[in-house]
Amino acid sequence: EPEVTQTPSHQVTQMGQEVILRCVPISNHLYFYWYRQILGQKVEFLVSFYNNEISEKSEIFDDQFSVERPDGSNFTLKIRSTKLEDSAMYFCASVGEAVGVYNEQFFGPGTRLTVL
Amino acid sequence: SQELEQSPQSLIVQEGKNLTINCTSSKTLYGLYWYKQKYGEGLIFLMMLQKGGEEKSHEKITAKLDEKKQQSSLHITASQPSHAGIYLCGADIGNSNYQLIWGAGTKLIIKP
Numbered sequence: 001e002p003e004v005t006q007t008p009s010h011q012v013t014q015m016g017q018e019v020i021l022r023c024v025p026i027s028n029h030l031y032f033y034w035y036r037q038i039l040g041q042k043v044e045f046l047v048s049f050y051n052n053e054i055s056e057k058s059e060i061f062d063d064q065f066s067v068e069r070p071d072g073s074n075f076t077l078k079i080r081s082t083k084l085e086d087s088a089m090y091f092c093a094s095v096g097e098a099v100g101v102y103n104e105q106f107f108g109p110g111t112r113l114t115v116l
Numbered sequence: 117s118q119e120l121e122q123s124p125q126s127l128i129v130q131e132g133k134n135l136t137i138n139c140t141s142s143k144t145l146y147g148l149y150w151y152k153q154k155y156g157e158g159l160i161f162l163m164m165l166q167k168g169g170e171e172k173s174h175e176k177i178t179a180k181l182d183e184k185k186q187q188s189s190l191h192i193t194a195s196q197p198s199h200a201g202i203y204l205c206g207a208d209i210g211n212s213n214y215q216l217i218w219g220a221g222t223k224l225i226i227k228p
Contacts, residue, residue, distance in 0.1 A: 031214055039156055042220050043204065048213040056213045091159065095214050102147060102166045105208070105216060110158040 002026040004108035006092050012114045016081050021111045023075045023092030031095040032075045033105070034067065036060070036088040043091065049075065082115045089113075120207050122219035129195050130227050137222045139205035140187045147208035148188040149216065150179050152201045159204070162190075192224075200226045 005024045013019050025032050034046040047057040049067055066078045075094075079086055092108040119142045129135045139148065150162040163172045165181040165188060172179055176193045192199055202223050206216040 033215055035216075035218075043159075043206065043216075043218040045215045045217070048215050050213065056211075056215065089156075089158070093216075103214065104147070104164055105149070105206075105214065107151075107159050107161070112156070 002106075004092055004094055004106050006090075006108035006111050008111060009109065010112045010114070012116065013082055015084060015115055019079050019082055019113060021077045021079075021090050021092075021113070023077075023108055024073055025075055025092065025094030026096070026106055027073070029094035029096045029106075031055075031097065032067075032069065033093040033095075034077045035091045035093065035107075037091065037110075038085075038088045046077075046090075079113075082113075084115050087113055087115045120205060120217050120219040122203075122205055122222050124222060125220070126223040126225070128225045128227060131196060132194055135192050135195055135224070137190045137203050137224070138187060139190070139207070139219050140185070141207050141209060143186070143207075143209040145181060145183065145186055145188070145207055146210050148179075148181055149206040149208075150188070150190050151204045151206065153204055153221070154201050162203075195224075195226050197226050197228065200224055 007022045032049040037043045047061045048055045064080045068076050089110045091110045093105050095103050095105045121140045123138050146167050148165045151159040163179045170181050178191045181188045202221045204221045205219040
């Protein structure tokens with residue numbers, strides 16, 4: 001069964017460093033998302049990406065964040081200069097756009113980012 | 117505001133007993149997702165319910181979607197230690213880009 005994959009499963013970085021989190025969405029899907037969950041808190045929407053551009057972003061998704069779909073299969077989230085408060089689990093998700101059926105969202109296993 | 121309320125916030129249940137967790141939306145529910153999570157770990161997909169009063173079961177877990185109440189309930193029958201964890205609901209409330217909103221989670225503890 002197709003699934004969303006994410007790498008790495010755990011990333012440790014120093015404050016101020018750049019990190020790139022990687023996701024491979026389900027191959028025929030068209031909408032891609034990043035969510036984050038700070039430990040012990042709610043899952044929060046960060047950004048949606050459709051047709052090679054950001055379709056919506058939350059207040060959390062500031063200039064330090066960027067997303068890219070560089071090669072038609074990978075979907076990446078870059079944090080330019082990490083802060084301690086960026087420590088969280090980051091989930092990637094994707095949705096297809098089949099006509100006439102409900103388009104279910106599928107989530108990856110997550111990347112735990114720890115900023116020291 | 118777009119809110120998804122989960123209740124209860126936490127639950128301690130004697131092993132073998134039944135329990136119910138609720139997820140109530142302030143907006144129309146087009147899809148409702150139930151996930152289980154161990155603290156600090158990833159999301160384990162349980163069930164997805166679509167608009168239309170759907171009910172699904174998997175092993176001892178049953179979830180229902182009540183459109184009129186804009187609510188979903190997750191019911192566990194004859195709870196076991198393996199059911200312990202955090203239960204999260206995520207909802208599709210018809211946002212133009214299909215993104216989900218999330219409840220705060222229900223922490224379930226099973227007492228032996």
